[in-house]
Amino acid sequence: MSISLYIHIPFCRRKCLYCDFFSVIYEPRAAASYIDVIMRQIEAIEEDFSTVYIGGGTPSALAPELLARLLKALSPKLRAGAEFTVEANPESLDDERIKLLLGYGVNRLSIGVQSLEDTKLKRLGRIHNARKAAESVILASKRGFSNISIDLIFGVWDEKQDRWKNELDQAVKLPVQHVSCYALTYEKDTPLFKALQNKSITPLDDDIAAAMYETAIDILSLRGFKQYEISNFAREGFECKHNLSYWENNPYIGLGASAVSYVGGVRSRNVAGVEEYVRRFDKGQVLADSSEKLSPERRAKETAAVKIRTRDGIDFAWFKEKTDYDLQELEKRAIPGLLEKGLIRYKKENNTSSGIQLKRKGFLFCDTVSSTLL
Numbered sequence: 001m002s003i004s005l006y007i008h009i010p011f012c013r014r015k016c017l018y019c020d021f022f023s024v025i026y027e028p029r030a031a032a033s034y035i036d037v038i039m040r041q042i043e044a045i046e047e048d049f050s051t052v053y054i055g056g057g058t059p060s061a062l063a064p065e066l067l068a069r070l071l072k073a074l075s076p077k078l079r080a081g082a083e084f085t086v087e088a089n090p091e092s093l094d095d096e097r098i099k100l101l102l103g104y105g106v107n108r109l110s111i112g113v114q115s116l117e118d119t120k121l122k123r124l125g126r127i128h129n130a131r132k133a134a135e136s137v138i139l140a141s142k143r144g145f146s147n148i149s150i151d152l153i154f155g156v157w158d159e160k161q162d163r164w165k166n167e168l169d170q171a172v173k174l175p176v177q178h179v180s181c182y183a184l185t186y187e188k189d190t191p192l193f194k195a196l197q198n199k200s201i202t203p204l205d206d207d208i209a210a211a212m213y214e215t216a217i218d219i220l221s222l223r224g225f226k227q228y229e230i231s232n233f234a235r236e237g238f239e240c241k242h243n244l245s246y247w248e249n250n251p252y253i254g255l256g257a258s259a260v261s262y263v264g265g266v267r268s269r270n271v272a273g274v275e276e277y278v279r280r281f282d283k284g285q286v287l288a289d290s291s292e293k294l295s296p297e298r299r300a301k302e303t304a305a306v307k308i309r310t311r312d313g314i315d316f317a318w319f320k321e322k323t324d325y326d327l328q329e330l331e332k333r334a335i336p337g338l339l340e341k342g343l344i345r346y347k348k349e350n351n352t353s354s355g356i357q358l359k360r361k362g363f364l365f366c367d368t369v370s371s372t373l374l
């Protein structure tokens with residue numbers, strides 16, 4: 001069975017206004033002790049991995065020496081042909097770091113572009129501008145990365161369709177093989193959430209945001225980026241293996257503050273605090289703040305709820321093999337309702353139903369579909 005490794009680097013140069021990921025402002029000493037702990041954890045792991053993903057936070061915010069140490073420790077843990085992804089942000093992705101990443105076998109780069117419009121970047125509180133974002137992608141490609149993903153956000157207040165179209169047109173001209181598009185959400189305890197509460201901003205109408213999402217699907221697919229999951233689009237063969245593994249509900253180990261692990265049916269989440277993480281590790285204490293053993297039925301339902309997000313949906317035979325449950329029996333209350341609402345359809349093989357998958361409307365209301373299956 002494929003097992004994946006996720007490493008959380010919770011440091012950023014500045015906090016973006018919409019962000020509720022666990023991250024703190026980069027501080028060299030804290031980062032050095034943190035990476036020390038992560039390295040000792042990596043060394044203690046016996047498995048090797050089919051996918052490794054270093055996310056954050058901003059992994060490229062690490063000083064080059066720290067980044068090099070981390071990458072070096074990971075090299076022996078990669079299986080042959082493993083996908084090795086690192087997230088980077090435009091402002092910190094320089095020549096030196098790109099060379100390090102390539103030198104240590106990183107073969108997929110995920111760049112937090114978020115927008116190719118300066119006004120929108122400012123509204124989101126991003127540190128880079130549009131020119132820098134495009135330049136960082138071009139530089140990474142020129143230096144040798146042939147699997148680059150960019151993230152884009154849409155649905156910012158007052159955003160206009162034609163501007164969003166323009167951003168997508170610019171994005172597909174960049175040397176990228178993968179695009180992730182996310183609607184802006186206003187998460188609790190973020191500055192944008194507060195701005196929403198005190199009415200200094202008005203969120204975009206849901207219908208306009210939905211139309212923008214459909215625009216992304218249309219433009220990206222027209223330009224050869226196939227939608228393979230709700231928010232993800234890739235050229236043929238460049239789908240993210242690490243995320244596909246999550247959506248198959250395969251096990252993964254998460255290292256770092258706030259990282260989640262899912263091993264042997266137990267889901268646990270590490271404490272969200274850099275100093276606390278280091279302190280607990282040094283004292284030999286448990287790093288997880290919460291942990292839950294999932295029942296076989298719960299695991300099966302979670303598998304359905306995540307796998308339905310993918311373009312291919314869920315094959316009944318695959319599901320039975322994976323979970324030991326019959327999907328139609330397990331979801332006998334959910335499936336008819338979702339079919340009736342026009343959110344899913346049966347997949348057909350030789351005139352018989354072989355599985356279920358989202359319809360176009362289901363892509364718009366995927367959260368409803370997932371929570372109904374849970």
Ligand code: SF4
Nearest residue numbers: 012015016019056057
């Ligand atoms: S760079 Fe990413 S992780 Fe850091 S604050 Fe911004 S959105 Fe959050």
